[in-house]
Amino acid sequence: MSQPSNRGADVAKLYVASLVVVTFMVACADMSETSSGGQVSSAEIAMPGTALGLPANAPDRFDFGVEASEQRVAMWDIDVRPDGVGLPEGSGSVQEGRDIYNIHCIACHGLTGTEGPNDRLVDSEQWGDVPTTRTVGNYWPYATTLYDYIRKAMPQLTPGILTADEVYAVIAYVLWMNEIVPEDAVMDSETLPAVVMPARDKFVMDDRVGGAGIVR
Amino acid sequence: MPSAESPKLSRRTWITTTSGVIAAGLVKTQADAIQLIAQEAPTDPTKVPGRLVSEVGSRAPSEQPKRLIRAPALSSSSRTPLADLMGTITPADLHFERHHAGIPDIRFEDHELLVHGMVERPMVFRMSELMRYPQVSRIRFLECSGNGGGVYNRERMPTEVTVQALDGLLSTSEWTGVAVSTILREVGVRPGASWVLAEGGDSAVMSRSVPLEKVMKDSILAYGQNGERIRPEQGYPLRLFNPGYEGNTSVKWLRRIEVTDQPTHTRDETSKYTDPLGDGTVRQFSLVMDAKSVITFPSYPYVLPDKGWWEIRGLAWSGRGRITRVEVSTDGGRNWSDAALEGPILDKSTVRFRHLFDWNGRDTVILSRATDETGYVQPTVEQLWEARGTRTSYHQNHQRAWKIARTGEVTFGLGDLL
Numbered sequence: 001m002s003q004p005s006n007r008g009a010d011v012a013k014l015y016v017a018s019l020v021v022v023t024f025m026v027a028c029a030d031m032s033e034t035s036s037g038g039q040v041s042s043a044e045i046a047m048p049g050t051a052l053g054l055p056a057n058a059p060d061r062f063d064f065g066v067e068a069s070e071q072r073v074a075m076w077d078i079d080v081r082p083d084g085v086g087l088p089e090g091s092g093s094v095q096e097g098r099d100i101y102n103i104h105c106i107a108c109h110g111l112t113g114t115e116g117p118n119d120r121l122v123d124s125e126q127w128g129d130v131p132t133t134r135t136v137g138n139y140w141p142y143a144t145t146l147y148d149y150i151r152k153a154m155p156q157l158t159p160g161i162l163t164a165d166e167v168y169a170v171i172a173y174v175l176w177m178n179e180i181v182p183e184d185a186v187m188d189s190e191t192l193p194a195v196v197m198p199a200r201d202k203f204v205m206d207d208r209v210g211g212a213g214i215v216r
Numbered sequence: 217m218p219s220a221e222s223p224k225l226s227r228r229t230w231i232t233t234t235s236g237v238i239a240a241g242l243v244k245t246q247a248d249a250i251q252l253i254a255q256e257a258p259t260d261p262t263k264v265p266g267r268l269v270s271e272v273g274s275r276a277p278s279e280q281p282k283r284l285i286r287a288p289a290l291s292s293s294s295r296t297p298l299a300d301l302m303g304t305i306t307p308a309d310l311h312f313e314r315h316h317a318g319i320p321d322i323r324f325e326d327h328e329l330l331v332h333g334m335v336e337r338p339m340v341f342r343m344s345e346l347m348r349y350p351q352v353s354r355i356r357f358l359e360c361s362g363n364g365g366g367v368y369n370r371e372r373m374p375t376e377v378t379v380q381a382l383d384g385l386l387s388t389s390e391w392t393g394v395a396v397s398t399i400l401r402e403v404g405v406r407p408g409a410s411w412v413l414a415e416g417g418d419s420a421v422m423s424r425s426v427p428l429e430k431v432m433k434d435s436i437l438a439y440g441q442n443g444e445r446i447r448p449e450q451g452y453p454l455r456l457f458n459p460g461y462e463g464n465t466s467v468k469w470l471r472r473i474e475v476t477d478q479p480t481h482t483r484d485e486t487s488k489y490t491d492p493l494g495d496g497t498v499r500q501f502s503l504v505m506d507a508k509s510v511i512t513f514p515s516y517p518y519v520l521p522d523k524g525w526w527e528i529r530g531l532a533w534s535g536r537g538r539i540t541r542v543e544v545s546t547d548g549g550r551n552w553s554d555a556a557l558e559g560p561i562l563d564k565s566t567v568r569f570r571h572l573f574d575w576n577g578r579d580t581v582i583l584s585r586a587t588d589e590t591g592y593v594q595p596t597v598e599q600l601w602e603a604r605g606t607r608t609s610y611h612q613n614h615q616r617a618w619k620i621a622r623t624g625e626v627t628f629g630l631g632d633l634l
C-alpha cells in the first residue's frame with residue numbers, strides 16, 4: 001500500500017499501464033490474455049496469443065466428442081421460435097385449456113390469471129408510454145414464447161407434465177383470458193405463430209454504446 | 217473438531233486430565249489429544265499447542281460473512297456480502313445466486329453438452345471430453361442486470377440499505393474452461409449463422425439467445441471457479457460465461473447450444489430482462505453491463521467512531537472493457553478527485569479503488585463514479601431518468617452515494633442529492 005502522498009504518482013503509473021494494455025487489446029484477439037510461447041500468462045502484460053486462445057500447434061480438429069445422431073438432437077431440441085420452428089404436432093382449444101388451467105395453474109397464478117401468488121399472466125389493458133404491468137396480454141411480443149416457456153418450465157413443481165395438446169390448450173386459454181384470441185380459438189403449429197401480440201412492435205434492439213458523453 | 221457428544225473441556229481441564237487419558241489408552245495420537253481441545257481461543261495462544269493440519273479449511277470462528285437471501289423460493293436470489301470482502305475475488309461460497317427453479321443436482325459423469333443447429337457436425341461432449349480441450353482462465357465479474365434496482369425510484373429512495381442488499385448481485389471469480397470458439401470451430405459453424413441459443417439443464421430449462429459474434433469473441437464454457445470445480449449454485453458441472461454481459465445470459469448447468477440465424481425470443485429475453493423506456497418502446501437484448509462503481513466502505517450500517525483519516529474503498533467495473541478511472545467526491549458531488557486503482561486492471565473485471573479522506577466530523581455525502589476505456593462515465597440517476605424514463609427495472613448503473621452524519625452514522629445518501 002502506498003502512502004497518501006504517493007497516490008497521485010500511483011494513479012499516473014496506472015493510467016500509463018492501462019493505456020499500454022488498451023493498445024495491446026486493439027492489436028490482438030480477446031482470448032489473448034494467454035501468451036503463446038508457454039510463458040507466464042498475465043493480463044497485465046497482455047501477451048499477444050494466437051487467435052481464439054488456441055495454441056499455435058493445435059490440430060484443425062481434436063474430435064474429442066461424438067457426433068450427435070438425429071434422434072439425439074430431436075430429444076433435446078425443444079425450443080420454439082417466433083416463426084413456429086420447433087412447434088410439435090397437436091392442438092388444443094380454449095375450452096380444453098380452461099380445465100388444464102384450473103387443474104395445473106390456478107394455485108400459483110389465480111382463477112383469472114391476475115391474483116397470483118406468482119406472476120400475473122393476464123392484463124388485456126394496453127399502454128402508451130410505459131406499462132404498469134408486464135403480462136402476456138400487454139407486454140409479451142411473441143405468442144410462441146408461451147410454448148417454449150410452458151413446455152420447459154411450467155407447472156413449476158411438475159415441469160414437463162403436460163402433453164403437446166394440453167400445452168396448446170392452456171396457451172389458447174391464457175390468450176383468450178387476455179382478449180387476444182376468440183373463445184372458439186384452437187392453437188396448433190399453424191395458428192400459434194400467426195397470433196399477433198399487441199406489444200410486438202414496441203420492442204427495439206439495444207442501441208447503447210460505450211463512449212464519452214453518451215447516456216442511453 | 218470435537219463431535220457434538222464430546223465433552224467440552226476447558227484447557228485447564230485438558231492439561232490436568234490428558235496424561236490420565238493417555239495412560240488409559242483413550243488418546244493414542246497427538247491428533248486425538250488435540251481433538252479434545254475445546255474451541256475457545258486461549259488467553260495466551262503461545263502457551264497452548266495449536267490445532268493440527270486439516271483436509272478442508274474453515275474461516276476463523278468470528279469471521280462468518282453470509283449471503284443475503286431474498287426469499288426461500290425456487291425462483292430467488294442471494295447476494296454477496298460486498299462490505300465484508302477485500303480485493304476483487306469473491307470467495308466461491310459467497311458468489312451471488314439467482315436461480316429460476318432451484319439448484320439441480322447433476323453428476324459430472326452424466327452431464328453432456330449438445331452442440332447443434334447451423335453446424336457441419338452436431339456433436340455431444342461429455343465433461344471429460346470438454347476438459348481435454350485447451351483450457352483458458354479469465355478473471356471476470358458477473359453481475360445480474362437487476363442489481364441496484366432498489367434505488368431507481370425517486371419516491372422510494374431507501375436510506376437504511378446495506379451495499380449487500382443494494383448491489384450484492386455482483387461477484388468476481390477466476391473462471392476456467394474451454395473457449396466457446398474452440399468448440400464451435402470443432403463443430404464447424406455454417407455461413408449465415410448469427411446467434412446461439414444456450415439452454416440449461418435445470419427444471420426451468422433456462423434459455424437465452426446470445427449473438428454468435430459475442431461467444432466467438434470471448435465466451436467460455438466454464439467448469440472451474442477460483443481454482444476448484446465450479447459450485448452447484450454457479451452451474452456445476454458446466455456453465456456458459458459471457459464476460460461483461462448481464463448475468464442471466466451466462467446460462468448455468470448448460471446442456472445445449474444451438475447455432476441459429478435469429479434470436480429465439482425466450483421468456484427471459486422478452487417478458488423479463490427488457491427495458492420499457494417511457495416513450496412507448498421496450499429495449500430488448502440490452503446485454504452489456506455499463507460501467508459502474510460502488511463504495512463498499514464506509515457504508516450502512518457502519519458508524520465512523522471518530523473524525524480524521526479514513527480510507528474510502530470500493531469496486532468499479534465495466535462490461536465494455538477496462539476501468540480507466542474512478543473519481544470520488546467527499547462533498548456531495550461538487551468536487552471530485554481521482555481515486556487510486558489497485559492493479560492489475562483487467563478487462564471486464566472488478567478493480568478495487570481507494571481514496572484517503574480526512575473527515576472533519578461534519579455532515580457530508582460521498583460518491584464515486586467510474587470511467588471505462590471507451591470514455592463512458594458512470595451517469596447520475598437524473599441522467600438515466602432522462603435517457604430511459606423512470607420505469608425500467610434493469611441496468612441501473614448510476615452513481616451511488618452514502619451520507620455521513622456528524623454522529624458518524626452512514627446511510628444511503630442518494631435521496632439527499634435529489
